[in-house]
Every structure is written in C-alpha cells, then in structure tokens.
Amino acid sequence: MMTSTLDPTEQVVQLALTSWESRNSALTEFMNKYNDAAYMQEVSPGRNRAIYLFGHLIAANDALFPLFGFGKRQYPELEQIFSKNPDKAVENLPSIADLKKAWESINKQLSGTFKAMTAEEWIDRHTAVSEEDFQKEPHRNKLNALLGRTNHLSYHLGQLNLLSVN
C-alpha cells in the first residue's frame, strides 16, 4: 500500500476541508445556473427566496473570520440582512452580482488561510469558546465548526434545489 505523505490527522483534516470546498462549489454552480430574476423566487411557497438563502450562506462563511480569530467579517452588512433578519424583512437587497463577488472573495481568502493551517491549529479552540470551557469540551474546535458549517451548507442546498424555475 502506498504511504501517504500526510500524517493521519492531516489526512482527516484534508477530507473535512475538501468536503467544505465541494459544498461551496455546489452552491457556486447553483448560483450560476439561472438568470438573476429566478433567485427572487421562493424555494417553496411561503418559504425563503433563493437570494435570501444565498446571502445567508455568504454571511455564514463570513462569520468564520471572527470565529477562527482571523479578523473581522468582510461584509458585516450581510449579517444584518441575511442572518439577523428573516427573508422579506429588509426591502433593499444587494444585487446577485454583488453577492457573487462577496461569496467569491470570502471563500478565496478562507481557502487560502485554511490550507496554511496545521492539524494542531484545526483541533484548537475557536473564539466562541473560552479557554476554560475548551478544557472541559475539547471538541469545540475549529474543525468541528467547519464540519457544522459544511452541513449547514448542505441543508440549504437541499432547499435551494427545490426551486422551480419556469
């Protein structure tokens, strides 16, 4: 059997990272599928519009900057519109083109930073848990947050794929 150049922990971290990136790519593909007007439709009658779910997922990735201690959100205004408020509460939404730019910029920066992280850094705490709590709950680390974020993406991708475009 070929010996991998990565140690087992790095190998497992790599799987989680690839999983996150593949779900990001799936969302990118979905957002490039229709014309912009289609994204103003609800994914199911009375439910969130596709544009809202897109903005919501951008805000969720953007939250990883402060959560991982990398700095501030890049697009703090998106949190107000797509995370703190429900769909239709805010009248003027950014354009799909601007949202796509934000999505691309955030993911490019995150991907670059993630790739440079060691396995040790991945299993270290994130900023939402104190040093003291982390000693009792060592699973509250960055990798766990990434797995959660990946599943959050999958959850809303399932909903987005119900969009009926005429």
Next chain:
Amino acid sequence: MMTSTLDPTEQVVQLALTSWESRNSALTEFMNKYNDAAYMQEVSPGRNRAIYLFGHLIAANDALFPLFGFGKRQYPELEQIFSKNPDKAVENLPSIADLKKAWESINKQLSGTFKAMTAEEWIDRHTAVSEEDFQKEPHRNKLNALLGRTNHLSYHLGQLNLLSVN
C-alpha cells in the same frame, strides 16, 4: 491546556462520528414530530413526500454495511423502493412504524460497529474502491464516505423541514 486522552487522529474521527450521529438524531426527532399521515405529504408541491425521503435516508445508511464490508444490507427491499425508484413509482410503501424500526435497528448496529473502529480503519478504503485505485486516491476511505453520508442527511433534512403540516 488539558491533554485529551485521544490522539489527534482519533479526536478528529470522533468529531466526524458525532456529526453523523447528531444528524441521525435530528432525523429521528423530525420523524417523531407529527402523526403518520403527515408524512404522506410532499415537502413542497410536486416534490418528494416526507415518507419517501425518510425511506431514502434509511436505505442510504443501510448501504454502509456492504460499503464498509460489514455484511449485507439489513433491509434490501428498501433500496428498491426508496433508492432505485423515485417517489410514487412504488405503490405499497412500508408503514411509518416499520420504517422507524428499520431506522433504529440500522443505526444502532452501525453506531456500535463505528465506535469499535480504530482511526486506522477509518482511513482505510471502502469496498467501492479497488486496492489499486485506492493507492492513487487514498481519500476514498470510510471516513470520507461518512462525511458524505452526513451531508446527504443534512441536504434532505433541509427539504423535510419545509413540510407544511396543517
């Protein structure tokens, strides 16, 4: 900092396992929420019924027995109804009670087996990849399949949660 009793690879494997279990629990909770008749409704007009998605996710977990080399599917008949066929193609479906029993039985067996696996076993190949291909693509291991299965669960949970119950 407290030293974990698990080595880093085991710690990371544990995160993935907990993530899979938490998504299974979320589905169990969802399936205990309404009366059985509610699950005959479509999650969105013209889309899959909740019972179909439930059966589909049971069949997906059941497929882990042969995929991981543990043996045969426990409920092979579910694959035909909920995986090889689309919703509404098969007229007579198992009852919700029987599906819940299958779900519980499969997950109990899988969880027990998973907990006994070493980190080394997790990063070893699954049966859908040959020894030869695995040497070129070492990411095609059991842990990766588990991450994929967890996201598959999240994807359909997102859809199930759109169910409107009157």
